[in-house]
Amino acid sequence: MSDNKKHSSINTSGNVEPFLIEDVEWQTFSHGERFASRYRQLGEFGGCSHVGVCMEELSPGKQACPHHYHHLEEEQLMILDGALTLRLGDKTYLMQAGSYVVFPAGQKAGHSLFNHTDAVCRYLLIGERNPHDVIVYPDSNRISVRLAGEGYNKAATMDYWESEDA
Template identity: 65%
Template sequence: MSDKISAVNADGISEPFATETAPLEAFSQGERFGSSFRHLSSFGGGDHVGVALEELAPGKESNPSHYHMLEEEHVYILEGALTLRLGARAYVMKAGDYVCFPAGQKVGHSLFNHTDAACRYLIIGERNPNDVIVYPESGRVSVRLTGEGYSTSATMDYWEGIDSSSAGAQARAAPAQE
């Protein structure tokens, strides 16, 4: 691995690079979740499309089940096998298999390595700064634009909290007292 922080040269031109040149990152959360990955698109100078080379260890799940309202994702299996959890269904995927998660497809997805060997895959997606991500298992809704998460149990009726009486309209229209 090199110490380069990007495949962009001094003239601002994105040059070809070996995937192992991109920094290897990893995360884990408890015993259930964890993976290692290389953000190829970021390293290569891209910012509209996200491409990562990920490796999922045996017995690990990639992330909590989720779906995107505005962002599309794709997964292409390079080596090994894993189980795609798509809503209430499960699909075994192996090298050469591909799946697309269209934006607004309201079915949670996650990847689980059910085997005793690591699984490597490419994950490709948009980088929509306005995306809304829904996590069916926890009821969390993430609003990327604000960087905040909300609970779906904390929903509000459209008119909740609004004084729709004529007194409410008059109070809002009254000039401020100085």
């Protein structure tokens, strides 16, 4: 049906056509021994740029990404198969097939996913793709400013008038 390229569900007249999830190529991410996942960018494959939908798989013993929260972007997560541990703020929750959670924009409670089981966990992650988002990583005291494509250490904050000649 498709050729596994970005936006390949758009036909010659510019209309988006249905596609099989299996037609979307798996991509992988890893950083060190702790972080790794594989995912299919379903929304992007279909031509979407404002809402992201990914099918992700998290292997046993892996964490999907650093603990974080978004100022301008909301995310939603639905577990399809398997189980994992959600860390939300200072609490942890066991999530299994059929579990659903929403991370509203501006909710100052970091979230992260860890597969504590011996089987792969598959889930859908739905989120905005706000180019102006600011992401806070409470564990590392880091802030990422998506628009600038830069990250900062929160310990280096400055007062509004600091370093300005009066």
